[in-house]
Amino acid sequence: MSDLVQTFAALGDATRFAIVERLLIRGALPAGDLLDVADISAPAISRHLKVLREAGLITQTVDKQRRIYAVDPAAMQSIEKWMLDHEAFWKGSLDRLAAALDRED
Amino acid sequence: MSDLVQTFAALGDATRFAIVERLLIRGALPAGDLLDVADISAPAISRHLKVLREAGLITQTVDKQRRIYAVDPAAMQSIEKWMLDHEAFWKGSLDRLAAALDRED
DNA sequence: TAGTTAATTAACCAAAGAGCGAATAATCAG
């Protein structure tokens, strides 16, 4: 599986998406501060964190008995790169659509 | 499940990702021109197309007995919007990293 | 040392997902 596919797969779960969003908004957080993103058990959250880590979306640093998680900007950049690689197709299509809508006036 | 999560989930499969990539590069194609993106049966491809359609990533138009598929630019744009919404965090982090690397010279 | 906090790993179960071959639907060509 290509890296990007794994990245998308990791984001394709509501709980993991919520974890990433919170980390994007609040910055680095210990696992304990992520327990309430969904109404599931701590082990379940821990497993989601592992999936995100293995997909390269988040990094883990150890501080005493705490594990601090943060989004890895490189993963976000790889998504952005893919979008830019295909920008010519989808962005142009939107421009043409906007132009078509304009002409309807 | 939020629309965006469903979009990511749809892209988080190697076969479906390959279908979307081909459609981005070549533009609209009939189902038959997508059969060889993976070494699986036609029914399997058909099911993947259905998942992509239900996620809003591709559109289907009927032409005689052919079904023509194309990427929906709106789906791509919703991904791009999410990236931009959080750009301040991850893009800034990369800038800071680049600056730090520059200072190492 | 005993107890508490923070988080993970282990063992297990149910549901979802991805594959196949067979059957079906719809159109086209003779």
Add this chain to the structure above:
DNA sequence: CTGATTATTCGCTCTTTGGTTAATTAACTA
């Protein structure tokens, strides 16, 4: 009408995934 083409839906199996509770690891507190 018959047969070929294009693509889908159906019924089934097998694997993966996401959840649970219980047990474990590691560090802090008194």
